[in-house]
Amino acid sequence: xxxxxxxxxxxxxxxxxxxxxxxxxxxxxxxxxxxxxxxxxxxxxxxxxxxxxxxxxxxxxxxxxxxxxxxxxxxxxxxxxxxxxxxxxxxxxxxxxxxxxxxxxxxxxxxxxxxxxxxxxxxxxxxxxxxxxxxxxxxxxxxxxxxxxxxxxxxxxxxxxxxxxxxxxxxxxxxxxxxxxxxxxxxxxxxxxxxxxxxxxxxxxxxxxxxxxxxxxxxxxxxxxxxxxxxxxxxxxxxxxxxxxxxxxxxxxxxxxxxxxxxxxxxxxxxxxxxxxxxxxxxxxxxxxxxxxxxxxxxxxxxxxxxxxxxxxxxxxxxxxxxxxxxxxxxxxxxxxxxxxxxxxxxxxxxxxxxxxxxxxxxxxxxxxxxxxxxxxxxxxxxxxxxxx
Amino acid sequence: xxxxxxxxxxxxxxxxxxxxxxxxxxxxxxxxxxxxxxxxxxxxxxxxxxxxxxxxxxxxxxxxxxxxxxxxxxxxxxxxxxxxxxxxxxxxxxxxxxxxxxxxxxxxxxxxxxxxxxxxxxxxxxxxxxxxxxxxxxxxxxxxxxxxxxxxxxxxxxxxxxxxxxxxxxxxxxxxxxxxxxxxxxxxxxxxxxxxxxxxxxxxxxxxxxxxxxxxxxxxxxxxxxxxxxxxxxxxxxxxxxxxxxxxxxxxxxxxxxxxxxxxxxxxxxxxxxxxxxxxxxxxxxxxxxxxxxxxxxxxxxxxxxxxxxxxxxxxxxxxxxxxxxxxxxxxxxxxxxxxxxxxxxxxxxxxxxxxxxxxxxxxxxxxxxxxxxxxxxxxxxxxxxxxxxxxxxxxxxxxxxxxxxxxxxxxxxxxxxxxxxxxxxxxxxxxxxxxxxxxxxxxxxxxxxxxxxxxxxxxxxxxxxxxxxxxxxxxxxxxxxxxxxxxxxxxxxxxxxxxxxxxxxxxxxxxxxxxxxxxxxxxxxxxxxxxxxxxxxxxxxxxxxxxxxxxxxxxxxxxxxxxx
Numbered sequence: 001x002x003x004x005x006x007x008x009x010x011x012x013x014x015x016x017x018x019x020x021x022x023x024x025x026x027x028x029x030x031x032x033x034x035x036x037x038x039x040x041x042x043x044x045x046x047x048x049x050x051x052x053x054x055x056x057x058x059x060x061x062x063x064x065x066x067x068x069x070x071x072x073x074x075x076x077x078x079x080x081x082x083x084x085x086x087x088x089x090x091x092x093x094x095x096x097x098x099x100x101x102x103x104x105x106x107x108x109x110x111x112x113x114x115x116x117x118x119x120x121x122x123x124x125x126x127x128x129x130x131x132x133x134x135x136x137x138x139x140x141x142x143x144x145x146x147x148x149x150x151x152x153x154x155x156x157x158x159x160x161x162x163x164x165x166x167x168x169x170x171x172x173x174x175x176x177x178x179x180x181x182x183x184x185x186x187x188x189x190x191x192x193x194x195x196x197x198x199x200x201x202x203x204x205x206x207x208x209x210x211x212x213x214x215x216x217x218x219x220x221x222x223x224x225x226x227x228x229x230x231x232x233x234x235x236x237x238x239x240x241x242x243x244x245x246x247x248x249x250x251x252x253x254x255x256x257x258x259x260x261x262x263x264x265x266x267x268x269x270x271x272x273x274x275x276x277x278x279x280x281x282x283x284x285x286x287x288x289x290x291x292x293x294x295x296x297x298x299x300x301x302x303x304x305x306x307x308x309x310x311x312x313x314x315x316x317x318x319x320x321x322x323x324x325x326x327x328x329x330x331x332x333x334x335x336x337x338x339x340x341x342x343x344x345x346x347x348x349x350x351x352x353x354x355x356x357x358x359x360x361x362x363x364x365x366x367x368x369x370x371x372x373x374x375x376x377x378x379x380x381x382x383x384x385x386x387x388x389x
Numbered sequence: 390x391x392x393x394x395x396x397x398x399x400x401x402x403x404x405x406x407x408x409x410x411x412x413x414x415x416x417x418x419x420x421x422x423x424x425x426x427x428x429x430x431x432x433x434x435x436x437x438x439x440x441x442x443x444x445x446x447x448x449x450x451x452x453x454x455x456x457x458x459x460x461x462x463x464x465x466x467x468x469x470x471x472x473x474x475x476x477x478x479x480x481x482x483x484x485x486x487x488x489x490x491x492x493x494x495x496x497x498x499x500x501x502x503x504x505x506x507x508x509x510x511x512x513x514x515x516x517x518x519x520x521x522x523x524x525x526x527x528x529x530x531x532x533x534x535x536x537x538x539x540x541x542x543x544x545x546x547x548x549x550x551x552x553x554x555x556x557x558x559x560x561x562x563x564x565x566x567x568x569x570x571x572x573x574x575x576x577x578x579x580x581x582x583x584x585x586x587x588x589x590x591x592x593x594x595x596x597x598x599x600x601x602x603x604x605x606x607x608x609x610x611x612x613x614x615x616x617x618x619x620x621x622x623x624x625x626x627x628x629x630x631x632x633x634x635x636x637x638x639x640x641x642x643x644x645x646x647x648x649x650x651x652x653x654x655x656x657x658x659x660x661x662x663x664x665x666x667x668x669x670x671x672x673x674x675x676x677x678x679x680x681x682x683x684x685x686x687x688x689x690x691x692x693x694x695x696x697x698x699x700x701x702x703x704x705x706x707x708x709x710x711x712x713x714x715x716x717x718x719x720x721x722x723x724x725x726x727x728x729x730x731x732x733x734x735x736x737x738x739x740x741x742x743x744x745x746x747x748x749x750x751x752x753x754x755x756x757x758x759x760x761x762x763x764x765x766x767x768x769x770x771x772x773x774x775x776x777x778x779x780x781x782x783x784x785x786x787x788x789x790x791x792x793x794x795x796x797x798x799x800x801x802x803x804x805x806x807x808x809x810x811x812x813x814x815x816x817x818x819x820x821x822x823x824x825x826x827x828x829x830x831x832x833x834x835x836x837x838x839x840x841x842x843x844x845x846x847x848x849x850x851x852x853x854x855x856x857x858x859x860x861x862x863x864x865x866x867x868x869x870x871x872x873x874x875x876x877x878x879x880x881x882x883x884x885x886x887x888x889x890x891x892x893x894x895x896x897x898x899x900x901x902x903x904x905x906x907x908x909x910x911x912x913x914x915x916x917x918x919x920x921x922x923x924x925x926x927x928x929x930x931x932x933x934x935x936x937x938x939x940x941x942x943x944x945x946x947x948x949x950x951x952x953x954x
Contacts, residue, residue, distance in 0.1 A: 162402060212410070
């Protein structure tokens with residue numbers, strides 16, 4: 001595979017996901033193409049067909065079946081990969097629960113796309129945000145480089161805590177735009193990510209049924225273990241992110257802070273809006289305003305403690321949501337409000353913007369930030385910005 | 390808690406069973422019950438003799454050739470003959486047609502028949518011998534089949550034949566290019582070698598009388614149809630006008646007649662096509678005139694197509710009106726002019742065939758005809774056979790469902806009983822008469838078939854398309870003057886290949902599909918058969934829906950049993 005050559009390359013986010021899957025030496029891929037993630041599925045299918053990737057590609061008739069096949073494969077102890085978007089992820093919903101409940105370290109790249117109707121192929125994060133309670137870990141990437149790096153880290157973390165992980169990138173903004181990406185050396189990746197050693201798996205010689213009828217008490221116990229695994233994952237995420245940094249020169253954590261020192265207001269983002277928000281923050285800092293940025297990398301597990309530490313000196317949070325929970329408001333804003341409950345000195349404003357691919361500009365972020373600083377926004381509801389509103 | 394529920398140990402991360410759930414009799418939830426069944430396949434249902442082609446194909450595919458032939462001849466002692474001349478209703482019924490093309494069952498039958506002749510395989514003699522004797526009059530396909538079956542049941546058989554050689558219509562009606570005489574002789578001598586007495590030149594109504602056959606406990610009468618139907622048009626008694634049977638009889642008696650250079654055959658049945666293709670081989674330009682269209686021709690479709698390819702011309706929707714002497718003479722031979730009229734279709738008759746009406750003012754002449762062959766059907770000549778007393782009021786033979794006439798123990802079969810029908814039907818009537826005779830003489834009850842006709846469907850998802858093998862045929866140029874067999878038969882390889890195309894409708898082949906699909910692991914596999922664990926089968930029906938060959942029937946469980954599904 002040409003692009004597997006180590007070194008800097010100018011590639012799209014989708015290609016970064018393909019390279020990452022290949023570097024991770026995934027053994028089974030089951031996927032169904034859907035815009036904007038189709039190129040991932042097509043490329044991997046191609047690589048398997050050409051024998052350039054020693055993996056079994058299972059063509060399926062739906063995303064529901066894709067995840068079902070991934071579950072079956074992962075149950076045998078295989079490293080398993082899939083990719084999807086939007087309606088495809090929604091169709092997988094039932095099996096997202098099943099795979100997490102089965103404690104299978106499947107990695108899924110979701111290319112964020114708004115849900116229909118009205119029909120759209122453009123970006124927002126409602127597809128993935130609405131799957132936050134399925135027991136999957138969720139990463140939101142800012143760059144194609146982060147997509148590649150996150151897939152590799154996702155397998156390490158998932159296989160340690162035995163929870164599946166969804167790596168999200170914004171449709172088109174990341175999936176279809178090219179940027180320089182440093183492709184790591186496969187041998188080094190092998191050191192970072194050795195083969196998967198399952199702690200339990202299907203074995204024809206020792207037949208057992210998995211996930212069968214279970215009484216209420218043990219059911220509670222299994223669920224509690226999942227919650228504990230999520231808690232445990234926070235520590236693993238940080239450790240794995242640091243280890244990755246030592247090996248490849250790029251470190252990652254649960255969240256990222258930018259120009260947050262002594263900031264009285266933090267703009268909170270996830271995904272590709274972050275790049276625009278960085279510029280807005282730079283502009284406002286240039287005007288002498290104490291504004292910084294907090295980028296959420298992991299939505300699940302939600303890094304509540306890290307968030308509380310990060311905002312300890314801030315007075316205002318401006319949470320930019322590219323998603324909405326109807327009847328409540330911006331999803332990310334809810335997460336922050338829940339994590340920061342009781343911190344009364346903090347004012348948290350919620351902005352819903354960029355739905356269905358609506359543009360989010362530096363100017364929009366700057367103006368909203370100024371309004372937040374002036375406290376002219378209503379903290380009791382989400383403000384909708386952009387589009388034809 | 391019982392095993393199976395107590396699946397969690399706090400040390401595990403997921404629910405892993407520690408026992409089985411067999412104690413949970415989920416079969417009690419069932420409202421539909423799947424049942425493995427062996428059904429009679431469509432080919433067997435289609436065959437008048439009930440030929441077990443599914444079983445034959447399986448044995449051939451397994452290279453069990455002798456057993457394949459023995460299974461074949463249980464119902465039909467003339468496989469090499471039938472494999473050449475049968476109208477193969479088995480293939481018409483073949484489920485494989487839904488997928489690609491019917492299995493060449495006739496080709497398989499012929500191949501096995503030929504193998505038996507080549508290898509000298511003989512019929513097994515009767516298991517026991519009874520003292521009673523049975524007389525069989527007529528050695529055509531019905532008589533031969535009856536003689537075979539009656540003899541195999543252990544009775545003495547005397548076979549009376551009016552001509553100097555046995556075979557009836559097979560010998561005097563069917564031309565050699567369809568049925569080589571070597572093959573016919575071979576299979577007839579196979580049957581006779583079971584210990585059948587053959588009396589030749591014994592003609593009913595001339596030197597053979599029913600009342601003289603007192604020593605026989607039963608008689609089977611199958612003398613065929615000897616009277617050709619007339620055209621009922623002016624000029625049909627002119628020299629040069631002859632019947633199809635008459636013409637074929639001459640052709641098949643090794644005296645090659647000279648019908649002249651232009652022959653018109655009137656009719657659309659097998660006799661017409663046989664006459665036309667024979668005339669062509671005798672050097673004539675040949676023309677078939679038929680009142681309906683190619684669609685309605687009763688002749689075997691392949692034979693019509695072969696005739697067309699050989700150069701026989703067809704004029705459809707045409708009715709002959711009169712025959713006259715022609716002014717033209719060719720090579721010293723007077724010729725005829727056939728006046729014809731165009732026809733159109735009206736409404737269909739009771740049998741579904743469209744009625745034909747002449748269109749006024751559409752007459753046209755076919756001139757310079759050296760022979761007109763009328764092949765518009767045949768009928769029984771009961772007066773000549775001295776059988777008038779067997780007629781009912783309508784002039785037809787009065788027969789019971791068992792083919793028994795008004796005279797007890799006198800059974801009638803073949804075309805004499807049914808009117809013009811196929812060779813397969815004649816063979817079937819011989820077999821049925823043999824069974825009726827057995828019941829009459831031994832008083833054995835009617836056997837109850839444990840199998841039910843297949844009403845299922847093949848599941849095309851499980852079968853790949855594979856083309857039907859075709860037999861080599863004689864080159865067209867070689868057919869112009871030769872009566873050599875046109876169809877060369879399948880090679881052994883292609884016959885085996887064809888047998889593998891059989892889908893085995895209604896018979897479990899232990900393909901494992903049901904076993905693999907059963908969500909309750911309730912299909913059990915034994916060495917020879919599959920069965921269902923009804924204690925656990927929930928009756929979801931997936932096995933029945935998925936089964937590639939429809940061997941799993943779904944029935945309603947109590948209290949719904951007996952209701953329509």
